[in-house]
Every structure is written in C-alpha cells, then in structure tokens.
C-alpha cells in the first residue's frame with residue numbers, strides 16, 4: 001500500500017532495513033540464545049544517525065515525529081524486536097524530557113542521546129504496581145537542594161545499560177497517584193543500583209532488570225515538570241509511545257509473513273509447493289490483510305500525533321491493542337505454515353512468536369487498554385447526550 005512517506009521517511013526506512021538485514025539478521029539468533037545486549041548494533045545505529053530521528057533538531061536531532069520513530073522500530077522489529085526494544089526504550093526514556101523537560105535539562109541530556117552516546121529508560125512499574133501504576137511505593141523525599149529516592153522498580157527495559165533514567169516516585173504519599181513526580185536519575189548516582197536481570201520468553205536481546213534506590217539523592221534540577229505531575233507525564237508519554245509498540249508488532253508480523261511465504265513456496269508436499277494449497281493460501285492472505293490493516297492504523301495514528309491531534313489516548317490504545325493482537329495471530333499462523341520446523345529454534349518464526357507475546361503485555365496490557373477505549377467511548381456518548 002502507498003503510504004505517501006516523505007523523502008526523509010523513505011530514506012530512514014530504507015537505511016534501517018539495510019542495517020537490519022546486514023548487521024542484525026546474521027546475529028539475531030545468537031543474541032536471542034545468549035540473551036546478550038546488542039551493544040555493537042546500538043553503536044552502529046548511533047553511527048548511522050538513527051538515534052537522532054526522535055530528538056528535536058535544536059538538540060542535535062533530526063526532529064522526526066512519531067511516524068519517523070515508528071518506521072525505525074518497524075524495520076528493526078521485522079528482523080529482531082529484541083534489538084528494536086533497546087532502541088525504542090531509549091526513545092521512551094527521553095520522551096518525558098522532550099515533552100516536559102526544562103531548557104537546561106534538554107540541553108544537558110538530549111544531545112548525548114541524539115548521538116547515541118547514552119541510552120535511556122523509563123521506570124514506573126513496581127512489584128505491586130503493574131497495571132495499577134498508581135499503587136507505586138517508591139518515594140522521593142524532599143531534602144535541602146533535592147530529593148532522596150527509595151524503592152525498587154521492576155521489569156525496566158534497558159536497565160543497567162542506559163545512562164539516563166526517567167523515574168516516577170511519590171513526592172507526596174498522602175495524595176497517592178496525584179502525589180507522584182518524574183525525575184531524571186543518572187546511572188552512576190550513589191544509592192542507585194541494579195537488581196535481578198530477568199530471564200525472558202522473548203525479546204531476549206533486550207535487558208530487563210530492577211532499579212534499586214537506597215537513599216539515592218538527586219538534585220532538584222532533576223525534577224521533570226513540577227511536583228505532582230508524575231502520572232500526567234506518564235500518561236502523556238504512553239500516548240506518544242504506544243504507536244511505537246504498534247510498529248514493533250507490525251514489524252514482527254511482517255517478518256513472520258515474509259518467512260511464511262518464502263517457506264510455503266519451497267516446501268513440497270504431495271508433489272507441489274504447499275503455497276498451492278487453498279488452506280495455506282487462505283492463511284497467508286489473512287495474515288497479509290491483518291499486517292496491512294495494523295500498519296495502516298499505526299501510521300494513521302502516528303500522523304495524527306505528529307499533526308498535533310488533540311487527544312491521542314484512545315487512538316494510541318487502539319493501535320497498541322490491534323497491532324499486538326495481529327502480531328500474535330500472524331506469528332502463530334506462521335509457525336503453523338512451517339509445520340514441525342516452525343517449532344524448532346533453527347527457524348525464525350519460533351522466535352517471532354515468542355517475541356510477539358510481549359506486545360500484548362507491556363505499556364498497558366490489552367485488557368486494560370480495552371477498558372481505556374471503552375471508557376473513552378462512554379465519555380464521548382455522555383457528552384453527546
């Protein structure tokens with residue numbers, strides 16, 4: 001389908017596809033097997049200016065919008081969504097700064113991200129606060145000249161590898177979620193360490209770890225926005241970033257579809273390639289329809305965000321839910337097209353199916369996001385009545 005991408009967007013897409021095929025494809029199985037953070041690839045993406053894509057021009061970026069970012073994530077995910085997450089988590093970790101950071105904060109942190117010198121991460125989740133993010137217990141106590149952070153964040157992408165962390169903590173416990181604030185915490189800050197590294201089902205090239213804060217002092221200039229804005233910032237960041245999960249899901253599904261078509265053309269059963277069988281043709285056609293529909297929705301919502309559309313909460317949730325469900329269905333069908341070989345680690349669709357699952361879970365589970373969409377529908381109807 002023709003998506004009328006700008007020249008810059010077409011170039012970004014082409015360049016990332018080339019990098020993915022030349023640099024990531026040969027090592028993706030090994031990265032997955034060894035659960036190894038892809039530093040070499042991150043450095044290569046940095047040298048190719050890919051981290052500049054989502055950073056404003058004023059801070060050494062290319063000033064690309066949500067769609068540009070989605071194109072990068074999609075192309076990386078088509079080959080390896082674990083690698084894509086290492087990149088995407090950095091954009092997630094800098095989004096609060098881009099949206100709400102002071103001029104000094106932006107000058108201090110964004111150029112280093114743009115040139116790929118530093119990766120970033122975003123931390124809200126805790127052991128007792130997943131979907132119910134408002135239940136966080138990490139505190140940031142005001143002290144002379146700054147804040148003292150105590151608590152543990154769980155399941156944080158890029159933890160241990162990133163240099164810059166956006167951390168949500170309670171500055172006023174009595175106010176619950178309304179008493180949360182967002183802070184920048186640098187990696188080498190005393191009192192900040194990393195806990196358990198998770199062993200995951202998929203996206204195994206990415207790092208997922210705990211952040212541990214024990215009397216960790218951060219200066220007051222590290223507060224993003226104002227005290228009490230922590231969850232407003234979190235929700236806004238997710239509104240912007242969920243199309244990126246949609247793009248990750250589209251990329252995974254596209255990779256699986258291509259692998260399935262290739263295999264179906266080559267595999268001979270009953271004297272013919274299995275692609276000649278109506279059962280396989282129907283599967284492939286349905287997969288292709290779903291991938292294209294997910295891509296169209298992802299690009300459309302990303303464009304709405306880029307054009308300053310009023311509220312993207314509902315649309316961002318729709319993209320994430322739809323595209324991730326598509327990724328799960330399409331990768332499962334791709335395994336089916338491969339038959340027994342699809343179940344083997346020697347073939348890529350097995351990894352793609354494992355990788356697809358996370359897109360239904362993180363940045364708001366699909367159950368919770370369906371509730372969000374239903375709530376918006378109710379609100380809209382109430383306004384019309």
Ligand SMILES: Cc1cc2nc3c(=O)[nH]c(=O)nc-3n(C[C@H](O)[C@H](O)[C@H](O)COP(=O)(O)OP(=O)(O)OC[C@H]3O[C@@H](n4cnc5c(N)ncnc54)[C@H](O)[C@@H]3O)c2cc1C
Pocket residue numbers: 089121122123124125129130131132154155156157158200208358361362363364365366367368371
């Ligand atoms: C690999 C990985 C990377 C991650 N990266 C990050 C990161 O970088 N930063 C970060 O802050 N977090 C991160 N997370 C956390 C992720 O966002 C949470 O895991 C997710 O929000 C779900 O929370 P939970 O795991 O506590 O599940 P729970 O909230 O315990 O949910 C369990 C089940 O109950 C359902 N459920 C819960 N509440 C409701 C409800 N109200 N209505 C309907 N169903 C409901 C859920 O849909 C789910 O099926 C990551 C997680 C993983 C696994």
